[in-house]
Amino acid sequence: xxxxxxxxxxxxxxxxxxxxxxxxxxxxxxxxxxxxxxxxxxxxxxxxxxxxxxxxxxxxxxxxxxxxxxxxxxxxxxxxxxxxxxxxxxxxxxxxxxxxxxxxxxxxxxxxxxxxxxxxxxxxxxxxxxxxxxxxxxxxxxxxxxxxxxxxxxxxxxxxxxxxxxxxxxxxxxxxxxxxxxxxxxxxxxxxxxxxxxxxxxxxxxxxxxxxxxxxxxxxxxxxxxxxxxxxxxxxxxxxxxxxxxxxxxxxxxxxxxxxxxxxxxxxxxxxxxxxxxxxxxxxxxxxxxxxxxxxxxxxxxxxxxxxxxxxxxxxxxxxxxxxxxxxxxxxxxxxxxxxxxxxxxxxxxxxxxxxxxxxxxxxxxxxxxxxxxxxxxxxxxxxxxxxxxxxxxxxxxxxxxxxxxxxxxxxxxxxxxxxxxxxxxxxxxxxxxxxxxxxxxxxxxxxxxxxxxxxxxxxxxxxxxxxxxxxxxxxxxxxxxxxxxxxxxxxxxxxxxxxxxxxx
RNA sequence: GGCCCCAUCGUCUAGUCAGGCCUAGGACACCAGGUUUUCAUCCUGGCGACGGGGGUUCGAAUCCCCCUGGGGUCACCA
Numbered sequence: 317x318x319x320x321x322x323x324x325x326x327x328x329x330x331x332x333x334x335x336x337x338x339x340x341x342x343x344x345x346x347x348x349x350x351x352x353x354x355x356x357x358x359x360x361x362x363x364x365x366x367x368x369x370x371x372x373x374x375x376x377x378x379x380x381x382x383x384x385x386x387x388x389x390x391x392x393x394x395x396x397x398x399x400x401x402x403x404x405x406x407x408x409x410x411x412x413x414x415x416x417x418x419x420x421x422x423x424x425x426x427x428x429x430x431x432x433x434x435x436x437x438x439x440x441x442x443x444x445x446x447x448x449x450x451x452x453x454x455x456x457x458x459x460x461x462x463x464x465x466x467x468x469x470x471x472x473x474x475x476x477x478x479x480x481x482x483x484x485x486x487x488x489x490x491x492x493x494x495x496x497x498x499x500x501x502x503x504x505x506x507x508x509x510x511x512x513x514x515x516x517x518x519x520x521x522x523x524x525x526x527x528x529x530x531x532x533x534x535x536x537x538x539x540x541x542x543x544x545x546x547x548x549x550x551x552x553x554x555x556x557x558x559x560x561x562x563x564x565x566x567x568x569x570x571x572x573x574x575x576x577x578x579x580x581x582x583x584x585x586x587x588x589x590x591x592x593x594x595x596x597x598x599x600x601x602x603x604x605x606x607x608x609x610x611x612x613x614x615x616x617x618x619x620x621x622x623x624x625x626x627x628x629x630x631x632x633x634x635x636x637x638x639x640x641x642x643x644x645x646x647x648x649x650x651x652x653x654x655x656x657x658x659x660x661x662x663x664x665x666x667x668x669x670x671x672x673x674x675x676x677x678x679x680x681x682x683x684x685x686x687x688x689x690x691x692x693x694x695x696x697x698x699x700x701x702x703x704x705x706x707x708x709x710x711x712x713x714x715x716x717x718x719x720x721x722x723x724x725x726x727x728x729x730x731x732x733x734x735x736x737x738x739x740x741x742x743x744x745x746x747x748x749x750x751x752x753x754x755x756x757x758x759x760x761x762x763x764x765x766x767x768x769x770x771x772x773x774x775x776x777x778x779x780x781x782x783x784x785x786x787x788x789x790x791x792x793x794x795x796x797x798x799x800x801x802x803x804x805x806x807x808x809x810x811x812x813x814x815x816x817x818x819x820x821x
Numbered sequence: 822g823g824c825c826c827c828a829u830c831g832u833c834u835a836g837u838c839a840g841g842c843c844u845a846g847g848a849c850a851c852c853a854g855g856u857u858u859u860c861a862u863c864c865u866g867g868c869g870a871c872g873g874g875g876g877u878u879c880g881a882a883u884c885c886c887c888c889u890g891g892g893g894u895c896a897c898c899a
Contacts, residue, residue, distance in 0.1 A: 341899085342899085343898075343899045345898075345899080375899060377898090377899085378898055378899070380898090381898075381899095442897095443896080443897060446896090446897085447896080450895080450896095454822075454823080454895085457822070457823080458823095459823075460823090485897055503825095503826070503827090504838095506825070506826080507825095508824075508825075509824085512823075512824055512825090513824095514895080516896095517896080517897050519897085520897040521897060522897080524897085526896090526897070526898085526899090527898070527899050528899090531899085546893095547825095547826065547827090547892085547893060548893055548894070548899090549893095549894095549899085550825065550826065550893075550894085551824075551825060551826090551893075551894050551895075552894090552899090572826085574826085574827075574892090575892070575893070577891095577892080581891070581892080582891095582892075582893095583892080583893075609833095612833065612834085612848090613833070614833090614834095615834095616833085616834055616835065618835070618847090619834080619835035619836075619846055619847055620835080620846080620847050620848080621847090621848095622833085622834090622847075622848045622849085623848090636838095639833095639834075640826080640827060640828090641826095641827050641828065641891095641892090642826095642827075642891085642892060642893090643832090643833065643834090644832060644833075646832050646833060646849070646850090648832075648849055648850050649832075649833060649848080649849045649850080650849095651849090652848085652849055652850085653849090655861095655862090659862075705861095706861095706862095707861055707862045707863090708860070708861045708862080709861090764858095765858075768858070769858090772858095778858095779858050780858070780859090782858080783858040783859065784858080784859070786858090787858080787859060787860095788859095791859095793859095793860090794859060794860075795859055795860030795861075796859070796860060796861090797859095797860085797861090798858080798859090799858070799859085
């Protein structure tokens with residue numbers, strides 16, 4: 317008894333001419349999840365694509381678990397990603413308030429109506445009793461929903477028990493024998509039998525309405541045109557549609573985006589890796605790279621484009637191009653994109669971006685020393701460093717570790733470096749270069765490559781015989797930036813000192 | 822288990838709605854070369870997929886059915 321769900325019934329992009337109003341509705345019970353960030357991104361993109369409005373609505377009906385810090389970190393994460401909202405906290409708007417906890421008057425009116433019209437009823441089952449009935453129904457493998465005795469209570473009796481102080485919740489009276497159709501921009505027509513939908517709790521015993529209740533009412537009141545949310549909400553949709561029908565309000569278009577999966581192929585969770593956007597911020601992923609990556613998870617511009625800007629995404633964004641299957645969170649690709657963005661950045665901007673990490677690693681003080689390229693730690697020197705390291709960086713946070721040797725007095729030689737210096741004649745060649753370097757007026761000598769070649773010829777050996785131990789002595793390892801850059805960043809004093817004070821073999 | 826969703830290289834995907842232009846394209850990863858004073862970057866090449874079975878059709882990755890597989894959900898959380 318379900319529709320085929322074939323491609324034919326996938327909605328056209330804009331099924332009507334309502335202005336585009338979308339919302340992201342996080343609940344402030346934790347950090348912003350990667351999946352939530354992508355959902356927010358898609359909402360934002362649709363609004364920007366159509367010159368619509370992006371609403372941020374805080375779903376804080378769970379008074380037990382809300383925290384102010386969570387809210388703050390969610391807002392911070394969104395701003396960091398560049399997802400600016402037009403209505404919501406700190407932005408205001410004509411459909412506020414934007415905190416559900418402050419919208420009780422709206423809900424109260426609906427509650428009274430529901431009670432009067434009979435589509436809400438008082439249920440006196442305790443949570444345990446309700447759970448037991450649900451389980452028993454499951455155990456008996458009976459079709460449809462479990463039967464709630466409170467559903468058949470007379471209004472008089474229900475009111476009497478309530479007046480006597482008995483605790484109750486308000487449940488939605490799901491109509492029997494209905495077929496609920498949901499039009500979804502990503503999945504086409506999806507339908508549910510109402511007999512499969514349980515009489516869900518609309519208002520808790522403490523008087524606070526639940527998610528499904530508030531959500532449908534707010535979406536209607538805020539004139540939301542498209543609800544773009546995670547696929548885990550697909551099964552909630554008939555509840556919200558039925559409520560909207562009872563209330564006689566508009567039902568938005570839906571677009572349920574596939575889940576982001578962890579390495580285990582299941583919904584991304586803390587078990588399989590970091591799930592909060594904040595974790596990635598802390599690890600030194602540039603915002604543009606993360607934005608690009610998130611967009612790529614489930615969306616594609618065409619068959620070739622993988623690196624694109626926000627503007628390009630906005631220009632190309634279309635719900636029809638969101639894929640239906642879940643996507644694994646591929647850290648390799650994320651890492652690649654980061655490198656790509658780091659290499660694209662202008663040196664001054666990259667220097668700014670990397671500064672916090674240098675400070676955190678204690679390589680650089682709050683206030684940079686004055687001076688030019690010759691002053692270690694100065695702005696000019698740092699830009700030189702960044703330029704030299706740029707194409708070797710995968711993450712912003714990698715710089716301190718990779719560049720530490722340029723900040724220290726002496727080099728720490730690793731095994732490979734020691735081995736290189738232990739080779740026959742290596743130390744002598746390093747000393748010869750040190751002497752030649754000292755004799756030069758310019759430091760490092762101009763045309764360093766050519767200069768070195770001349771030195772090698774004078775010594776009668778190949779480049780490798782000189783460069784390798786020289787690098788080992790200078791940097792303490794065998795990889796890294798060009799030696800001319802290393803020399804310049806080290807400066808005459810430090811560089812020569814390193815060449816003169818080789819580690820004992 | 823019930824209900825719902827999904828199914829192209831190891832991964833992200835293009836192609837599926839309007840069946841032939843697909844001996845299935847791109848990117849990441851991986852492997853092999855090249856450039857380079859090292860590392861990295863960059864360039865070239867390679868590996869590698871339509872889950873299975875039935876239909877429909879002159880022709881199916883594309884349409885239909887079944888199977889299999891994966892996921893989501895079954896809260897007084899959202």
